Amino acid sequence: MKRRSFLKGATVAGVAGAATSTFPAPAISQGLRQWRMVTTWPKNFPGLGTGAELLAKFIDKGSEGKLKIEVFGAGQLVKPFDSLDAVIAGEVEMGHGTPYYWRNKIPAIAFLSAYPYGMTAQEQNGWIQYGGGQQLAEEMYSELGCKYFLSGNTGVQMGGWFNKEINSLNDYRGLKMRIPGLGGEVIKAAGAETINLPASEVLNALESGAIDATEWVGPYNDLALGLYKKAKYYYYPGWHEPGTTLDNFINLREWERLPSDVKAVVEAANVAVNQLVLSEFVARNNAALKTLVGKHGVILKQFPESVLASFSTLSDKVVNDLASNDQRSRRVLDNILTYRTEAVAWTSLSETTFTAARFLYSYNKA
Amino acid sequence: MKRRSFLKGATVAGVAGAATSTFPAPAISQGLRQWRMVTTWPKNFPGLGTGAELLAKFIDKGSEGKLKIEVFGAGQLVKPFDSLDAVIAGEVEMGHGTPYYWRNKIPAIAFLSAYPYGMTAQEQNGWIQYGGGQQLAEEMYSELGCKYFLSGNTGVQMGGWFNKEINSLNDYRGLKMRIPGLGGEVIKAAGAETINLPASEVLNALESGAIDATEWVGPYNDLALGLYKKAKYYYYPGWHEPGTTLDNFINLREWERLPSDVKAVVEAANVAVNQLVLSEFVARNNAALKTLVGKHGVILKQFPESVLASFSTLSDKVVNDLASNDQRSRRVLDNILTYRTEAVAWTSLSETTFTAARFLYSYNKA
Numbered sequence: 029m030k031r032r033s034f035l036k037g038a039t040v041a042g043v044a045g046a047a048t049s050t051f052p053a054p055a056i057s058q059g060l061r062q063w064r065m066v067t068t069w070p071k072n073f074p075g076l077g078t079g080a081e082l083l084a085k086f087i088d089k090g091s092e093g094k095l096k097i098e099v100f101g102a103g104q105l106v107k108p109f110d111s112l113d114a115v116i117a118g119e120v121e122m123g124h125g126t127p128y129y130w131r132n133k134i135p136a137i138a139f140l141s142a143y144p145y146g147m148t149a150q151e152q153n154g155w156i157q158y159g160g161g162q163q164l165a166e167e168m169y170s171e172l173g174c175k176y177f178l179s180g181n182t183g184v185q186m187g188g189w190f191n192k193e194i195n196s197l198n199d200y201r202g203l204k205m206r207i208p209g210l211g212g213e214v215i216k217a218a219g220a221e222t223i224n225l226p227a228s229e230v231l232n233a234l235e236s237g238a239i240d241a242t243e244w245v246g247p248y249n250d251l252a253l254g255l256y257k258k259a260k261y262y263y264y265p266g267w268h269e270p271g272t273t274l275d276n277f278i279n280l281r282e283w284e285r286l287p288s289d290v291k292a293v294v295e296a297a298n299v300a301v302n303q304l305v306l307s308e309f310v311a312r313n314n315a316a317l318k319t320l321v322g323k324h325g326v327i328l329k330q331f332p333e334s335v336l337a338s339f340s341t342l343s344d345k346v347v348n349d350l351a352s353n354d355q356r357s358r359r360v361l362d363n364i365l366t367y368r369t370e371a372v373a374w375t376s377l378s379e380t381t382f383t384a385a386r387f388l389y390s391y392n393k394a
Numbered sequence: 395m396k397r398r399s400f401l402k403g404a405t406v407a408g409v410a411g412a413a414t415s416t417f418p419a420p421a422i423s424q425g426l427r428q429w430r431m432v433t434t435w436p437k438n439f440p441g442l443g444t445g446a447e448l449l450a451k452f453i454d455k456g457s458e459g460k461l462k463i464e465v466f467g468a469g470q471l472v473k474p475f476d477s478l479d480a481v482i483a484g485e486v487e488m489g490h491g492t493p494y495y496w497r498n499k500i501p502a503i504a505f506l507s508a509y510p511y512g513m514t515a516q517e518q519n520g521w522i523q524y525g526g527g528q529q530l531a532e533e534m535y536s537e538l539g540c541k542y543f544l545s546g547n548t549g550v551q552m553g554g555w556f557n558k559e560i561n562s563l564n565d566y567r568g569l570k571m572r573i574p575g576l577g578g579e580v581i582k583a584a585g586a587e588t589i590n591l592p593a594s595e596v597l598n599a600l601e602s603g604a605i606d607a608t609e610w611v612g613p614y615n616d617l618a619l620g621l622y623k624k625a626k627y628y629y630y631p632g633w634h635e636p637g638t639t640l641d642n643f644i645n646l647r648e649w650e651r652l653p654s655d656v657k658a659v660v661e662a663a664n665v666a667v668n669q670l671v672l673s674e675f676v677a678r679n680n681a682a683l684k685t686l687v688g689k690h691g692v693i694l695k696q697f698p699e700s701v702l703a704s705f706s707t708l709s710d711k712v713v714n715d716l717a718s719n720d721q722r723s724r725r726v727l728d729n730i731l732t733y734r735t736e737a738v739a740w741t742s743l744s745e746t747t748f749t750a751a752r753f754l755y756s757y758n759k760a
Contacts, residue, residue, distance in 0.1 A: 086662045090456055092655030145755040148745060150516060150549070150676050157670060158677035183516070184744035246744070265748040289458030293659060296452045300665035304523060310516050311524035313744070314736035330747060333754075340755040370680035375749060378550035378612070378679070379514055381696060382631040383746055386738070388699075389511040389706040 211268025577634025
């Protein structure tokens, strides 16, 4: 396999290998390391980019500066979707994104992000941390020459931005939509054309007519991207991504060179960021939604049940077709289904009955 | 205020102050510290005690042994509910429990744990981490001479263990029930007698008839406590504790003596543990519930809607009475309600509509 440079332009010269590192050997010999993290998000993008910054900060402070990490927004060093390749090639040490961006390398990796009608953030975390997901993830990422960490969650996403009402599955026929991962495969099965675009390109693509519709994450993120400027209808729920996880991937050789205390800091920092990213979305989404509707005239709509039912049938087919054609996908899906049956039963009995009962209550009336 | 020793017996002599520390000064002068963490949980108790162990492990590994923490189960050094006093007095450096255990010191502190018809784990995390809760918590704990960290969450709890069916609020009249916090106040308002007992005493109290009913946490925990041996009916949902948080409290002087890198490790470790404890419960509860029902003949029942509605009215009254009589409770409740309105609206639109739509789906049928 030809090793190519993913780094853009002369301003970032001298980073293509250890031999031309800009960081002096003496610092490393004192146990100090300076790494670079490329991300698939715009620099400091709410929740996602801020999550990457938080990760770097926790690691810097926790390691007493033994590992300093400079965070680069999408496109600053490499194109967003080249982030994993840059880490694999050792051009940078670390990256932050979401697994389904890498499914062209290993199809089953998409299940780590989210999958249609799959699991909520809480359930997905339980699977990765206590249900076998971490082991499967490490197996896949290590084949790519990377160490994997779970590193953030968006919670249930929104269903997407459209310029027409969605009344039946027919409204997806011929639609050009930005939607990645297994959700994209389902939309394709409904007759749409799909494309994956990084955050920075979505609004332009809507504007130019390259796409008719898009999903991104949810109100807090989507307001920041300005998607309301070019699409009017905002649909929920995000059946295709009910709890999308982010990933932190580290060049495996660089990871193995870290002393064990710094490794422990990186591990704890990732779990902490995984928690904090979700909390930021939970705390900020509704205010953003009110701004979208109240200030920007967005029309908020729930998908009709018939559309959700049709997508559920297609999701079944898409996921099972993938599992039938790819042994690893079969193994990952089987692992998920065993866990998921239990987790969904517990959610139904606990969160679902509680949140239903809560509407009997009226703190605000008192 | 008389400073008393909470430490039991001669086996733990010599720990009441720095002057009699069992850890040699040279170690401290090399920047090495050995602390002790008392907990309100039995040693290695599933989810709760294992959370405390995980916290100690992350801190030890992340600080490269600069801060080693020995974890003591409930009663090993001090009585469970004396844990905070032991930390305040400086007899030990750190503790792990849940805020409402300390509401006799500051009533408003109970809101930090959970409150009737309040918030799910995800919402409660959002409030503490991004909604103003951390600042209010630090204000209260620092008045007690402690540093506060959020350090675990049980998720939605179960409603409790009973020896009779609960058909109306009258069934609570005269009932002696173990139930702490604001939920206990609601039960009291329904005519029950309530008591708070630590984990280690609950089964004995049921056995001796000191109590007729109890709640603890949920299936994974309650199976470990053996509560099914002395109560037959297991009710859900836990309207009184929809997302109970744990706390890590540190003697403020000891905290302030920590170097900044160790402080950062402690902070990240607590957020990580907060996440992992919840994941452990999410991943384990349903299997435990199946064991309780299938193997131990437990009768699983949902509270009738009329009972949930009555408790919602009483909860309103209890929480608002507390806020009317206590300025700090007023301030904390007002802060919560501002945040909660947004968070609940978001949950309803996202998680609730998704989990409802999910039942259209059938991975397992395929």
